[in-house]
Amino acid sequence: MNPLALAPATLLGLIWLASPALPVGGFSYSEALEAAVDAGLADGEPQAGAWLLDQLQLSLARGDLAVLAQAVDGWAQADAARIAALDRWMLCTRESAEFVLQTEQMGRSLLEWLKLQHPDAPAAFAGLAPSYPVAFAFAAARAGAAPREACLAYAFGWAENMVAAAVKAVPLGQSAGQRMLQRLAQAIPAAVEQAIAVPAGAQQAFAPMLAILSARHETQYSRLFRS
Template sequence: MNALAPQSLLQLIWLASPALPVGGFSYSEGLEAAVDSGRVHDEASAAHWLVEQLHLTLAPGDLAVLAAALPAWHAGDQARVRVLNDWVLSTRESAEFRLQTEQMGRSFLEWLKLHHPDAQACFDGLATTYPIAFAFAAARSGADARSACLAFAFGWAENMTAAAVKAVPLGQSAGQRMLARLAQEMPAAVDDAMARDDDTRQAFSPMLAILSAQHEHQYSRLFRS
């Protein structure tokens, strides 16, 4: 694989940064509910939870749709983009998860309009989801699909380890160990995502959906999901 041009690499680092103003830090994606139920209670259980989430939900779902959306944006295939965006919306199994992808998508679009004046026209009529907006930005950076997926996965992992540090709670060193473990798992997760097509891409995680629904009514919480 050819190395990314420096500008493309820097763009991907920027897109993956938790500092990007899209609100990713405010979500735990069911983790806080897992802590409340006792399923996650220490560093080992939190690391196991996130590794499983990476392989069972992120890779076959959002990473796979990102891998499909990036070439669609490169080709200017708006019809394909709309189909993929609708798939993301239809696979959100709780109100919280749907609100998350819509809110992050809207915020990402506002950020995109500062850097790509045609972004609004490209998303016209779409209830923009986060993976589809990320794919647009990655395509404009000149990144290939694998690099874009790795950047997306690492940005997700940073937000999720930060959520675990706050919710369990854990120390910063534990968070770094968990992030290192997730980074080791990411290449295989991206390989899985890249190998999927429309027939094998899937988002089915019943217990995560149940925990997310329970989180909507959780008495005390730090996160929006």
């Protein structure tokens, strides 16, 4: 679907969900990027940009975005069993304590925000943690978004947060950050198409270096971010 064909309320809802101003705390996480900088693996604009592109294509497209796409359908169909299974998968595949903290904290914070618009949200999430992608899928489905549009919004929101983390952690100037964001924005549509093509139950979570660096970050001597 052409995003321009979305109903105005749906488009605005997705822009709102992708906004760094959404009060879910995404700005406080670097998803191991800070540890990669400390290890000398992402200590410049080209290296940090390549790191984030790899994370988008090898981790998000195969895992988080694939779960999000399936969860949007699950919420639209009121398939509680499917939603619960996707939520469990997300939590079980967070390899470090920091990654578990991030997805649970952002999921809870998004649920708190959702209560303002959807008073029935707590009942819908009964028995769930919930993980952030599953909570985001609920918000996107309620806004009337299809899986593709929901994934585009999620991926761009992720990209903005990660670029902001890179600007602080490397550190980089604002122009460098915008160049990195442009590279990610150009790669996001293909990553989303890859994600929505993943069959149910075939999503993957295999990024060993990301997991190792996240675990190292837990005891990193000096750090700005929670992950």
